[in-house]
Every structure is written in structure tokens, then in C-alpha cells.
Amino acid sequence: MNIAVIGGSKCSEKYYKTAKAVGELIAKEGWTLICGGGPGVMEAACSGAKKKKGLTVGILPSYDGHEANSYLDVKIPTGLGFIRNTLVVRAADYLIAIDGKYGTLSEIGFALSEGKIVVGIDTWDIKGIIKTKTAKDAIGEIKRYVKQEGN
Amino acid sequence: MNIAVIGGSKCSEKYYKTAKAVGELIAKEGWTLICGGGPGVMEAACSGAKKKKGLTVGILPSYDGHEANSYLDVKIPTGLGFIRNTLVVRAADYLIAIDGKYGTLSEIGFALSEGKIVVGIDTWDIKGIIKTKTAKDAIGEIKRYVKQEGN
Amino acid sequence: MNIAVIGGSKCSEKYYKTAKAVGELIAKEGWTLICGGGPGVMEAACSGAKKKKGLTVGILPSYDGHEANSYLDVKIPTGLGFIRNTLVVRAADYLIAIDGKYGTLSEIGFALSEGKIVVGIDTWDIKGIIKTKTAKDAIGEIKRYVKQEGN
Amino acid sequence: MNIAVIGGSKCSEKYYKTAKAVGELIAKEGWTLICGGGPGVMEAACSGAKKKKGLTVGILPSYDGHEANSYLDVKIPTGLGFIRNTLVVRAADYLIAIDGKYGTLSEIGFALSEGKIVVGIDTWDIKGIIKTKTAKDAIGEIKRYVKQEGN
Numbered sequence: 001m002n003i004a005v006i007g008g009s010k011c012s013e014k015y016y017k018t019a020k021a022v023g024e025l026i027a028k029e030g031w032t033l034i035c036g037g038g039p040g041v042m043e044a045a046c047s048g049a050k051k052k053k054g055l056t057v058g059i060l061p062s063y064d065g066h067e068a069n070s071y072l073d074v075k076i077p078t079g080l081g082f083i084r085n086t087l088v089v090r091a092a093d094y095l096i097a098i099d100g101k102y103g104t105l106s107e108i109g110f111a112l113s114e115g116k117i118v119v120g121i122d123t124w125d126i127k128g129i130i131k132t133k134t135a136k137d138a139i140g141e142i143k144r145y146v147k148q149e150g151n
Numbered sequence: 152m153n154i155a156v157i158g159g160s161k162c163s164e165k166y167y168k169t170a171k172a173v174g175e176l177i178a179k180e181g182w183t184l185i186c187g188g189g190p191g192v193m194e195a196a197c198s199g200a201k202k203k204k205g206l207t208v209g210i211l212p213s214y215d216g217h218e219a220n221s222y223l224d225v226k227i228p229t230g231l232g233f234i235r236n237t238l239v240v241r242a243a244d245y246l247i248a249i250d251g252k253y254g255t256l257s258e259i260g261f262a263l264s265e266g267k268i269v270v271g272i273d274t275w276d277i278k279g280i281i282k283t284k285t286a287k288d289a290i291g292e293i294k295r296y297v298k299q300e301g302n
Numbered sequence: 303m304n305i306a307v308i309g310g311s312k313c314s315e316k317y318y319k320t321a322k323a324v325g326e327l328i329a330k331e332g333w334t335l336i337c338g339g340g341p342g343v344m345e346a347a348c349s350g351a352k353k354k355k356g357l358t359v360g361i362l363p364s365y366d367g368h369e370a371n372s373y374l375d376v377k378i379p380t381g382l383g384f385i386r387n388t389l390v391v392r393a394a395d396y397l398i399a400i401d402g403k404y405g406t407l408s409e410i411g412f413a414l415s416e417g418k419i420v421v422g423i424d425t426w427d428i429k430g431i432i433k434t435k436t437a438k439d440a441i442g443e444i445k446r447y448v449k450q451e452g453n
Numbered sequence: 454m455n456i457a458v459i460g461g462s463k464c465s466e467k468y469y470k471t472a473k474a475v476g477e478l479i480a481k482e483g484w485t486l487i488c489g490g491g492p493g494v495m496e497a498a499c500s501g502a503k504k505k506k507g508l509t510v511g512i513l514p515s516y517d518g519h520e521a522n523s524y525l526d527v528k529i530p531t532g533l534g535f536i537r538n539t540l541v542v543r544a545a546d547y548l549i550a551i552d553g554k555y556g557t558l559s560e561i562g563f564a565l566s567e568g569k570i571v572v573g574i575d576t577w578d579i580k581g582i583i584k585t586k587t588a589k590d591a592i593g594e595i596k597r598y599v600k601q602e603g604n
Contacts, residue, residue, distance in 0.1 A: 002528070002529075032527060034529075055526065055527065057510075057527050057529070059529075063383075063543065073508065074485060074508065074510050074527055075455070075544075076455075076487075076510070076512075076529070076540070076543075076544045077543060077544060078540060078543050078544070079382075079383055079385070079543050080381075080382065080385070081265070081365075081381055082237075082261060082264050082265055083234070083237045083241075083261075083381070083382070085261070085264075086233075086234045086237060087529070087531060087540070090234075090516070090529075090530060090531050090532050091528075091529045091530060091531070101264070102260050102261075102263040102264035102279070103260070103264045104260075105256070105259070105260030105263070105264070105277065106257050106258075106259075106260030106261040106264055107257075107260070108256070108257075108260070109253050109254070109255075109256030109257030109258070109259070109260050109261075110233060110234075110236070110253075110257040110260075110261075112253040112256070113233050113236075113252070113253035113254045113256070113257055114232070114233055126256065128253070153377070153378075183376060185378075206375065206376065208359075208376050208378070210378075214392070214534075224357065225334060225357065225359050225376055226304070226393075227304075227336075227359070227361075227378070227389070227392075227393045228392060228393060229389060229392050229393070230392050230533075230534055230536070231532075231533065231536070232516075232532055234532075234533070238378070238380060238389070241365065241378075241379060241380050241381050242377075242378045242379060242380070383567070384539075384563060384566050384567055385536070385539045385543075387563070387566075388535075388536045388539060392536075403566070404562050404563075404565040404566035404581070405562070405566045406562075407558070407561070407562030407565070407566070407579065408559050408560075408561075408562030408563040408566055409559075409562070410558070410559075410562070411555050411556070411557075411558030411559030411560070411561070411562050411563075412535060412538070412555075412559040412562075412563075414555040414558070415535050415538075415554070415555035415556045415558070415559055416534070416535055428558065430555070
């Protein structure tokens, strides 16, 4: 199962820690971590996932993937710029949004328009997001939906 | 110059009228109207533009364009589903958002992440949107930016 | 109905004339001309279509559309680079290929994989292309298919 | 480094074996195998790569990835239909084409138009493809280019 972690390419230490914890828990569940492949929240989540020997995938905006963070098992350069955001969403079974700016907003809007579950930690205040406070709670919400939907 | 009108495929009579007025004014300026090609706000804007002999373009989600409204000069079926939203944004010099749901939100997020100007009429309350109340004011804002940016 | 004219961004005078004639005939039929928006075969076809007051649409590779030829009614910048080729194909009801290099080959392969009719004039020698010699014959072939398919 | 294996979703036993051998050699080099994720040549290459404990990635045409073969570590559903072919190419450092029909042709055309190296085994006869006969030779060609280009 693919879990996307979305959030800004710049983030505070606080959200870096949160994203890392999310990545660790995704890996512990045996899920694949999908993200935009860059720095910030994406890097943090990947570093957490790799710490727990998870699988990490970055769908990158550039043609050559130069912006890839150091914790990606699979780098998918696209040359699409921010349009790659839509591929992160399409690839995801569930999404976790942490903090984030307009790029994250575009992913939230796109995910919700495609009927996907978005769990949020201190992210945009958009109706439809499942709001949680901690990495553990975010993973708990996803597990609840997985059980419910029988994935 | 391309002006995108974005908004829900379902809308109240009130927003239908607003979108139609926006379409009329876009056509009167000699601008091309770009939209997602469907019903609701998109149809309203196109009907207004055609009333004033403007040029209307719909970038459509389906492969066959069956969802096209009746006021399109150019139909661009894409088979991309909601990913076509990103092409509406990329094609636009400026955007006007009217009401709208998650699809519109994805377009707003994507447009702002790409540094484009989004003028909003009763749409999502997102920082960065230029908020206006009427069709006339929305067009006025765009004219102000056009002058400023020398387009 | 949308007819795509595909072919190289560089072409000899001979193919420029052929493409221009194709554009004229497309316009005379009342069809919309879709192309990649650039120079060469694309420009030639658009110039022909505009001579006959047809409607021309360019789906452009760049973000800003700087490579647009001078005969486009509608410019759709995409920022997709050559991926925009797939959108030219998706937007087209039928395609006419004239000469062309690898970009044209990608469009031919993509169009045939999506089951679309490709009429060719001195283009890649690919099984499945309807081969013709002149602009008039190419349009004739399309009219034959339109009649047959009831479009 | 990402190596894409492209080829038909249906293939003879002969090409299945060739593709499997290619997949094995890709994995032995420590390269990541990128493909369209489906059956036929794609499945064969993935099965070979997994036999040698390689990493396999499928960029899938559907929204839900139902067409995924059984040997994928990473499934990337896109909902793009054949447009996903362009993402397979963009993600690839080098490509190996085996047999294949129009989908493969679109990938070859697109890869060559983007200036990428395509090694071919009994595939479309297109100028620009590096033609080889065996899996071993195909990998040898790529290693030669990697050395040359200093990747």
C-alpha cells in the first residue's frame, strides 16, 4: 500500500521531527512511502522510513532529479514541475499532509476532488481533511480507514 | 491573453449570473476565455463570452469531451480527469475563481504555487487570492495587474 | 471537429507548402486545426488555415508559449516539453502527419496506440498509417473516415 | 540508476525469456528497473529482476493499478492511460526496447526526441536505436554508455 506524505520543501524543526516520525511508522506498517522527493517534510519522512528499513519513492519535479533528497530508494524524475503533485496523489492510497504551503494545498485539493482520504497534521484548514495532532494518531486514522475499506 | 475562469461544475443561479458577467467582460476586453469546459461556472462564463463574441476554450477531463458545455469554440479532450485542472492553470495568464469545491481548490493551490495571480469571487478563503465582490471588480483587478506587469 | 497536423519544427519548402495546403483545406471544411503550436510544419498548417479564416490552436511545450508561431488563435502553454505531444493527439479526432522527426514519431506511435486514424504524407513508414501523397488526398481520406464513422 | 524496459503487454515465449534475462542483468548491476508495470515484456523483465533481488517499479496506466504484474516492488497508478508511457521514459536514464507494438513505438519516439539512449532487441526498425541481439549485449551497450557519459 502506498502512503503519500505531503508538505513543504521548507519546514521548521518541529515539523521535520513529526514528518520523520510519520515516515518511521509508515515503514513499520510495511507500507511504501510516496512523496515529491524533495527536501523539508519529504526528506524528513523519507529519513524516518529508511531508519526503519521502509521503501521510499520520490516523484520529482525536474527532468534530472537533482533536487532528490538523500533517502530515496526510487527516484522518478518527471520534468513536470508542480504537475508532479497530481502524480503523488494518484499514486497514493492515503495521504498525510504536514504543514505545507501552496504546493501542499494543490495536493490536498486534488486528493479530495478525487475522493481520497487526507489526514492532516497542522496543515491547511480545509473541510474534508481528517485532522490529527501526532504521527501516531495520523497512522491510527489510516489504519482505521484501511480496516473499514478492507484494503 | 488567456484568462481562466475556474469554479464548480454545479453552482447556484447567483454564481451562474456572476460567471456569465465575468465571461462577457473577458470577451469585451478581447481576451480568450480558458476553462475546464464543463457545466456550472464554466458554462456560465462561456455563455457570457459567446454573447459578446469572445473566444472560448475548454480543456476537458474525458477522452471524448462528452461533458463539454454548449458554448465552446475549442474543445480539448484530455482523458486526464482532474489532472486537466493543472493544464487550465498552465494555459492561463490570470485566473478568476468563482465559488467552487475541491477541484477549484486544487486549481487555486496549483496556480498560487506557480506564482500566478488568482482573483476570487466568493471562493475558498485562501491567503494570496485577490478578493473581489463583482465581475466588474474582478476584471478591474486583472487590468491593474496587466498594466503593472506590462503584459 | 479537431484535426491535428503533426510534423517537424523544421521542414523544407516543399513540406511547408504541403502543410499550408493541408491547413487551408482543414479550414475550408470548417474543422479546427490543432497542433504543437511551433514553427515548421505547424506554422505552415496554421498559416494556411488562417488564410481561409479557420480556427487554429497550438498546444505549446514551454511555460510561456514563446515558441508560438504567428498564426495561432489559441495558445495553450503547458510547460510539459514533448509530453505535450500526447495532448495534441488526445485533442485530435484525426491526425495528419507530414514529414517529421522523433517528436512526430512519438505522436504517431501514441495516436495508433490509442486507436486513432493517422493520415501520412511522406512521414515515417509505420504500418497502420494511411499513406497519401497530397494535401487534397489527405483531407479526402479523413472525409471518408468521418462519413464511415458517422462523426 | 533507472533502466526502463519497454515492450508489448503481449509477447511470445521467446521475448518473455529475453526480457526476463534483461531484468536479471539489470538487477545484477544494481540498477532499478522501471517499466509500465503490466504483463508481457514488462512482467518478464520484473520477474527476472526479482529473481536477482533487484528493485522493480511499474508506472501503471489505470487509476487503481489492477493491471500490475506480480513482480513489482513499487506500483505507481496514474490514471493517464498511455500517457504514462512518457513518464516511463522521463524516469529512465537508459531504455531497452524488446519487440513491442504502438505503445513501444510511442516510447521510442518520445525517448529519442528527448535525446535518450534506446537499446533495441528485435523491436521497431527506427534510426537512432542501438540494435543488439541478446540481453547480455543490451546491458553491455548501456554499460559502455554509462562509462562514456560518466553516470
